[in-house]
Amino acid sequence: xxxxxxxxxxxxxxxxxxxxxxxxxxxxxxxxxxxxxxxxxxxxxxxxxxxxxxxxxxxxxxxxxxxxxxxxxxxxxxxxxxxxxxxxxxxxxxxxxxxxxxxxxxxxxxxxxxxxxxxxxxxxxxxxxxxxxxxxxxxxxxxxxxxxxxxxxxxxxxxxxxxxxxxxxxxxxxxxxxxxxxxxxxxxxxxxxxxxxxxxxxxxxxxxxxxxxxxxxxxxxxxxxxxxxxxxxxxxxxxxxxxxxxxxxxxxxxxxxxxxxxxxxxxxxxxxxxxxxxxxxxxxxxxxxxxxxxxxxxxxxxxxxxxxxxxxxxxxxxxxxxxxxxxxxxxxxxxxxxxxxxxxxx
Amino acid sequence: xxxxxxxxxxxxxxxxxxxxxxxxxxxxxxxxxxxxxxxxxxxxxxxxxxxxxxxxxxxxxxxxxxxxxxxxxxxxxxxxxxxxxxxxxxxxxxxxxxxxxxxxxxxxxxxxxxxxxxxxxxxxxxxxxxxxxxxxxxxxxxxxxxxxxxxxxxxxxxxxxxxxxxxxxxxxxxxxxxxxxxxxxxxxxxxxxxxxxxxxxxxxxxxxxxxxxxxxxxxxxxxxxxxxxxxxxxxxxxxxxxxxxxxxxxxxxxxxxxxxxxxxxxxxxxxxxxxxxxxxxxxxxxxxxxxxxxxxxxxxxxxxxxxxxxxxxxxxxxxxxxxxxxxxxxxxxxxxxxxxxxxxxx
Numbered sequence: 001x002x003x004x005x006x007x008x009x010x011x012x013x014x015x016x017x018x019x020x021x022x023x024x025x026x027x028x029x030x031x032x033x034x035x036x037x038x039x040x041x042x043x044x045x046x047x048x049x050x051x052x053x054x055x056x057x058x059x060x061x062x063x064x065x066x067x068x069x070x071x072x073x074x075x076x077x078x079x080x081x082x083x084x085x086x087x088x089x090x091x092x093x094x095x096x097x098x099x100x101x102x103x104x105x106x107x108x109x110x111x112x113x114x115x116x117x118x119x120x121x122x123x124x125x126x127x128x129x130x131x132x133x134x135x136x137x138x139x140x141x142x143x144x145x146x147x148x149x150x151x152x153x154x155x156x157x158x159x160x161x162x163x164x165x166x167x168x169x170x171x172x173x174x175x176x177x178x179x180x181x182x183x184x185x186x187x188x189x190x191x192x193x194x195x196x197x198x199x200x201x202x203x204x205x206x207x208x209x210x211x212x213x214x215x216x217x218x219x220x221x222x223x224x225x226x227x228x229x230x231x232x233x234x235x236x237x238x239x240x241x242x243x244x245x246x247x248x249x250x251x252x253x254x255x256x257x258x259x260x261x262x263x264x265x266x267x268x269x270x271x272x273x274x275x276x277x278x279x280x281x282x283x284x285x286x287x288x289x290x291x292x293x294x295x296x297x298x299x300x301x302x303x304x305x306x307x308x309x310x311x312x313x314x315x316x317x318x319x320x321x322x323x324x325x326x327x328x329x330x331x332x333x334x335x336x337x338x339x340x341x342x343x344x345x346x
Numbered sequence: 347x348x349x350x351x352x353x354x355x356x357x358x359x360x361x362x363x364x365x366x367x368x369x370x371x372x373x374x375x376x377x378x379x380x381x382x383x384x385x386x387x388x389x390x391x392x393x394x395x396x397x398x399x400x401x402x403x404x405x406x407x408x409x410x411x412x413x414x415x416x417x418x419x420x421x422x423x424x425x426x427x428x429x430x431x432x433x434x435x436x437x438x439x440x441x442x443x444x445x446x447x448x449x450x451x452x453x454x455x456x457x458x459x460x461x462x463x464x465x466x467x468x469x470x471x472x473x474x475x476x477x478x479x480x481x482x483x484x485x486x487x488x489x490x491x492x493x494x495x496x497x498x499x500x501x502x503x504x505x506x507x508x509x510x511x512x513x514x515x516x517x518x519x520x521x522x523x524x525x526x527x528x529x530x531x532x533x534x535x536x537x538x539x540x541x542x543x544x545x546x547x548x549x550x551x552x553x554x555x556x557x558x559x560x561x562x563x564x565x566x567x568x569x570x571x572x573x574x575x576x577x578x579x580x581x582x583x584x585x586x587x588x589x590x591x592x593x594x595x596x597x598x599x600x601x602x603x604x605x606x607x608x609x610x611x612x613x614x615x616x617x618x619x620x621x622x623x624x625x626x627x628x629x630x631x632x633x634x635x636x637x638x639x640x641x642x643x644x645x646x647x648x649x650x651x652x653x654x655x656x657x658x659x660x661x662x663x664x665x666x667x668x669x670x671x672x673x674x675x676x677x678x679x680x681x682x683x684x685x686x687x688x689x690x691x692x
Contacts, residue, residue, distance in 0.1 A: 152658070156502035156601035158551045158590065173526065180523055197634035204640040205504045205592060205599045207652050207666045212631035216654030225657065238658040242601040242666070244504065246551060247593050253551045255502035255588040257603075285558035288543035294550040306553050308562030311571065312498070312584040320553045320588070 005346050006034035009338070010069045010093070012061050012084065013076030014038035015047050017166045018098055021331035022073050027051055029335060032342055039065055040076065063087035071341060073334050074098055089125030094341055096334045098129040100219075103227060110230050113336040114278040115142045120340055127337055130231060131223040132329030133157050133243060133252055138231050139302045139328065140321040141258065143276040144269065145232060148315075149261030152238040155224065158246045158253035159209060160293065161201060163325045164190060168201075169249055175202035176247065191245060201247055209243040218243055251293030252329060254321040259313060266309055269317065273304050278328070283307050291322035299324055300332045351692050352380035355684075356415045356439070358407050358430065359422030360384035361393050363512045364444055367677035368419050373397055375681060378688055385411055386422065409433035417687060419680050420444055435471030440687055442680045444475040446565075449573060456576050459682040460624045461488045466686055473683055476577060477569040478675030479503050479589060479598055484577050485648045485674065486667040487604065489622040490615065491578060494661075495607030498584040501570065504592045504599040505555060506639065507547060509671045510536060514547075515595055521548035522593065537591060547593055555589040564589055597639030598671040605662045612655055615663065619650050624674070629653050637668035645670055646678045 009026065013019040019040075026033065038049055039061035047058040059065065061080065066072060066088035074081045075098035085095045085102070102108040109119035110128045112135050120127055130138070141150060161168040168189050175185040179202045187198035191208040199206050210219035217225070221241040228239045274281040282291045283305035291303030306320035323329055355372065359365035365386075372379065384395055385407035393404040405411065407426065412418060412434035420427045421444035431441045431448070448454040455465035456474045458481050466473055476484070487496060507514040514535050521531040525548045533544035537554040545552050556565035563571070567587040574585045620627040628637045629651035637649030652666035669675055 154500050154603050156588075158504065158592065176522060177526055180519065180526075191634070195634060199634070199638060200640050203594050204638055205594060206638065207599070207601070207636050208634060212634075215657070216631060216652070217657075240603060240656055240658065240662075240664060242502075242652070242664060244599070244601065246504065248549050248551060253553070253590070255553070255590065255601075257500050257586060285562060288537070288541060288545070288554060288558075290553050292545060292550055292552065294546050306562070306588070310586055311561070311563075312586065316586075318586060318588060 004032050005342070006032045007070040007342060008035045008068050009033050010037040010039055010066060010072040012039045012072060012074040012080060014049060014058050015040045015044040016075055017162050017169065018075040018326055018330040021326045022075065022334060023049060023051055025331050025335045029339065031335070031338065037065060037069065041080070066091045066093045069093045071096065071338050073338060075330065075334070085126055094123065095126045096129060096337050097126055098330055098334050100131070100223065102126050103128040103130060103223070104230065110227060111337055112138050112231055112333060113340060114139050114276070115231055116233065117340055120337060129330065129334045129337065130227045131220070132163050132325040133159060133220065133254065134224050134227040134231070135329050135333050136252060136302045136321055136323035137224065137254055137256065138228055139278055140256070140273070140304050140319065143272040143279070144258065144260060147272055148264055150237055150258060151261050152259040153228070154240045154257040156242045156255045157244055158248070158255070158293070159243060160248040160251050160325055161190065161245060162250050163252065163329070164193070164245070167193070172201050172247055172249065175200060179203055201245060203247060206245040207242065209245055217241070248293045250297040250324050250326060251322055252325040253291070253293050256319045256321060257310070257316060258319065259316045261315070263315060264317070266307065269307060273307070278302055279304055281305065291320055293322055296322045296324045298327065300327050302328055350378050351688070352378045353416040353688060354381045354414050355379050356383040356385055356412060356418040358385045358418055358420040358426065360395060360404050361386045361390040362421055363508050363515065364421040364672055364676040367672045368421065368680060369395060369397055371677055371681045375685065377681070377684065383411060383415065387426070412437045412439045415439045417442065417684050419684060421676065421680070431472055439471075440469065441472045442475060442683050443472055444676055444680050446477070446569065448472050449474040449476060449569070450576065456573060457683055458484050458577055458679060459686060460485050460622070461577055462579065463686055466683060475676065475680045475683070476573045477566070478509055478671040479505060479566065479600065480570050480573040480577070481675050481679050482598060482648045482667055482669035483570065483600055483602065484574055485624055486602070486619070486650050486665065489618040489625070490604065490606060493618055494610055496583055496604060497607050498605040499574070500586045500603040502588045502601045503590055504594070504601070504639070505589060506594040506597050506671055507536065507591060508596050509555075509598065509675070510539070510591070513539070518547050518593055518595065521546060525549055547591060549593060552591040553588065555591055563587070594639050596643040596670050596672060597668055598675060599637070599639050600667045602665045602667060603656070603662060604665065605659060607661070609661060610663070612653065615653060619653070624648055625650055627651065637666055639668055642668045642670045644673065646673050648674055
């Protein structure tokens with residue numbers, strides 16, 4: 001690997017919950033970096049972040065920041081991506097965008113490496129990372145889709161507060177402490193920072209993630225519905241989603257009802273899931289083993305369990321899918337895409 | 347009401363989470379009591395409990411305890427009900443049983459007053475209170491069932507730890523404090539007290555409530571499936587359930603996908619639910635109003651919201667159903683049945 005090509009890499013939103021994970025993963029994975037730029041809003045510029053034994057100072061992200069950058073990983077919110085990605089692309093930077101800004105843009109590939117890595121080749125400067133709750137679901141569905149086809153998915157989510165950023169983590173911990181002490185929890189961020197009404201998340205379950213749409217679904221629910229069709233490249237797959245925030249810090253859980261197009265044997269389903277890349281089957285009712293959010297924290301895999309054939313639809317099965325939303329749901333999926341781009345340019 | 351008939355009442359399991367609520371409700375509702383006996387295991391006997399300004403001493407429940415008792419409310423676990431209910435019935439006591447002991451017994455009515463109160467009349471000494479997660483679901487489904495018929499329900503639950511008893515509440519609070527302090531959470535009770543493997547509940551979601559059955563579903567899931575058929579008096583209604591414990595103290599939440607047998611208008615659905623007894627419609631996306639577990643605590647109603655037509659099945663709708671599992675899910679439903687019996691005997 002001595003002649004390995006090395007890249008100039010930028011991380012936009014390096015001080016955020018996802019950006020921080022991206023920096024850690026680039027270090028852990030020994031990503032072939034020539035120069036590294038850590039970028040953020042003006043507010044967070046000046047923060048020091050360690051990387052490979054050196055200390056990096058975070059700079060304010062500006063159009064000129066991308067001069068000479070080969071690969072930029074964006075996770076500073078949709079507005080920042082909309083404001084800066086075009087300037088980066090003009091400068092020849094390939095942008096891996098972890099926001100909602102370009103996911104449904106027909107010219108932007110929406111990529112989960114285990115599902116559709118080949119789409120990266122069609123990029124016109126930007127590759128979108130799907131929504132966290134979508135990524136783990138399509139990763140779990142893919143082996144079943146390839147073998148049997150899928151007609152319908154009904155999903156209810158149990159999502160961690162870290163999906164709403166570092167301030168939401170702080171809020172959960174602060175509120176929980178207050179609730180234990182019997183003082184006021186003072187909701188401030190959740191469910192949606194930019195909306196006026198706030199609800200308690202400590203010891204509660206909030207059935208709203210992102211803004212409501214005219215059809216009564218939230219944007220998070222519509223992301224799961226639309227992004228799944230795009231990633232699976234199948235407009236006919238029917239997804240119904242209910243997205244719920246629960247008092248968990250790391251790790252989204254999902255309860256899935258899945259209707260397949262063909263008959264299946266449970267043993268074969270287990271084998272398909274056990275052998276699929278990026279998936280770990282944790283499914284032993286007798287010893288009470290199933291995926292748990294607390295166990296998923298910090299791990300790259302998507303965990304699948306509670307597999308059981310539906311009692312009424314012989315072609316349907318139920319399953320429980322868990323993954324660290326900051327890892328496979330965000331940072332790890334983005335770094336996987338970056339690694340693919342790097343490998344293609346060797 | 348001066349000539350109101352008064353009853354000799356016993357509460358079995360008076361020191362437990364549900365039993366405590368029953369005693370409070372009998373007081374608040376000014377239930378027509380002649381004598382009150384508070385009963386428990388030998389371990390908890392001697393506990394003092396206030397009622398109507400007097401202090402009652404809890405006695406150990408024995409067959410003889412039911413001598414002269416008109417109505418007994420049982421919530422001390424299935425084994426206690428199995429051991430003592432027959433002895434109570436022999437002595438002429440009507441037993442309202444809040445455990446799983448007799449729910450599926452064909453000779454025992456399984457009653458949710460808003461759904462099938464008339465079944466009380468068929469009792470042979472015992473009336474069963476359904477499982478908490480079933481009660482709130484069938485209460486919410488009933489107005490839709492009567493108007494349109496229901497073919498299929500797919501439900502994922504978000505259940506509070508109080509459903510597993512007082513010790514599970516203590517465990518959640520203790521673990522949460524430990525997790526905030528960075529010390530070991532030491533799982534001890536959940537998911538199932540009588541099983542060997544324990545999992546962390548603080549900041550986690552556990553997809554197991556009660557023991558696993560051979561078909562891969564848990565007993566809690568099978569309760570929702572079987573009890574719904576019995577309460578609705580409809581063996582054809584297809585229920586698929588995934589039951590999950592989350593770090594909430596009071597209030598079960600449920601995500602429901604419901605397929606109706608006839609076409610429906612959303613306005614009419616709203617009206618039916620808003621006008622149904624025991625239901626409160628909380629459904630205003632624009633002002634971010636929907637049912638929340640934290641708001642349900644201590645209240646008798648079942649709260650319904652997040653109503654929206656499915657995007658693919660025009661006869662299906664999605665909804666979010668919340669209720670205090672110790673209230674409508676247990677104590678309040680039992681006291682409602684007791685009030686009906688009392689009113690029938692006036």
